[in-house]
Amino acid sequence: MITIKGLSKVFHTKDKQVTAVDNLDLSIKKGEIYGVIGYSGAGKSTFIRLLNRLEDPTDGKVTINDQELTSLRKGKLRVARQEIGMIFQHFNLLWSRTVHDNIAFPLEIAGTPKAERQKRVDELIDLVGLSGRGNSYPSQLSGGQKQRVGIARALANNPKVLLCDEATSALDPETTDSILDLLVDINEKLGLTIVLITHEMHVIRKICHQVAVMEEGKIVEQGDVLDVFLHPKQQVTKKFVDQVMGDPEKEHSLGLIKDNYKSGEIVRLHFVGDSANQALISDLSRKFELDVNILHGKITQTQKGAYGTMFVQLEGTKEEINRAIQYIKETSVEVEVNPNV
Known part of the structure; x- marks a missing residue:
């Protein structure tokens, strides 16, 4: 489903160069919930932005559904991105638009007819548990409700992949659990492949099938979540496991x-x-x-x-x-x- 080979990203400043992502190789199967965990500065946010080319890589390849995104020009990339939804830590909603219009926005960009847009938006509002809130504005919603709008918007174009950039780190624990439950429900109902990054092992424990641990731009450990919990090899992984084991x-x-x-x-x-x-x-x-x-x-x-x-x-x-x-x-x-x- 997703194949990553030799992926690197180097940022250049006046004084030095910073390697944010360092020669990553990764394979993610269709329908998996794949977690990438690391502390601040590990390179995980840059990594997930490379997957849909919000950042262009310095080197390496990203292939999704047999299509190599890293070689696409702007026009074809725009079309390919319609199959990759993304949700953000701070929601990134349009504050002057209602819930309904926020969700409809990517459909408008894609040129979807109005009647079809209306039907799709209504389906998504029900799916994410926001029935009756279609005419509300983001300022009238709780943090969890805002993130539900963000998830619905990311699903608007029926993507095959959903990228989650610290999607729960701005939420309280109870709301976090409800959003994670929603992601599991979406994964099971839609067969969606989900890639999420986080610094919280609770998120990995609760919903992920596989996990990769990042440190200093590299993946230092990866595998089945249960195996990584049972046999953490790297010191950074042991610290994350201890987050959950108390x-x-x-x-x-x-x-x-x-x-x-x-x-x-x-x-x-x-x-x-x-x-x-x-x-x-x-x-x-x-x-x-x-x-x-x-x-x-x-x-x-x-x-x-x-x-x-x-x-x-x-x-x-x-x-x-x-x-x-x-x-x-x-x-x-x-x-x-x-x-x-």
């Missing part, structure tokens, strides 16, 4: 655990998918001559299933602890003995 000071927490629980063995358990529903702790207590103390843990949900981590203390004889650890290894729960950050 322990941004994991190194400090682990140090406290080790200082305060020195007897027996400390193990970290990783639960994935169906294994999160296993009664493992009670099984260990019944099957082995052990005291099992839960020290710290959390389970959260991703699009591909549950993911959780838990620190436990196993107290008993060395032999019995080893037997218990071997038993855990034979289940679908991953175990890490004497874990380090």
Whole structure:
């Protein structure tokens, strides 16, 4: 669906040159919700603007639906962009136009007949949950409602791809969740491919199938969201995972655990998918001559299933602890003995 090869963008100033996007290769399948996450300055906003050529690349190719956008001239590019919708962090609505007229605007540009425009706008107002607000102006709407208008406008020309540039970062948590639910609904109903950038791992966790982590213009880690949650390799990825798992000071927490629980063995358990529903702790207590103390843990949900981590203390004889650890290894729960950050 989307193929990116050797994509780079270099900005030149009087004093220096800045490489915002550095030789990226990426492949996104049709119908996926693909997240790109990174801290401020990682290059993610430039990256998403390169996908529809709001920025022209310094080097590399972007191919969407077998059409190489990076080689198109202005006329053909304008037509190709009709198949790529985009929503923005700060909505970018026309304040002098009503909700209806904001959504109709790209249809007017495309030359869609008035009756057809009216029908399409009404459909989109219903789709994004704004029935009855067609004659309202942006100043009369909440932040979440404004973003719903932005989403409806982006869908006006029946795009095959929807690009989301920090689409929820200006919203409160409850409104963010409602917008994310809407994006999932749109993805499922319309089969739309969605590419979103964010600095919030909660957004990735809640709706994305795949994720790429950006740092200093490069993709440093990518893969299935559940796999990245379970086995973050880069330090920046571990920080993002800790956003969701509730322990941004994991190194400090682990140090406290080790200082305060020195007897027996400390193990970290990783639960994935169906294994999160296993009664493992009670099984260990019944099957082995052990005291099992839960020290710290959390389970959260991703699009591909549950993911959780838990620190436990196993107290008993060395032999019995080893037997218990071997038993855990034979289940679908991953175990890490004497874990380090």
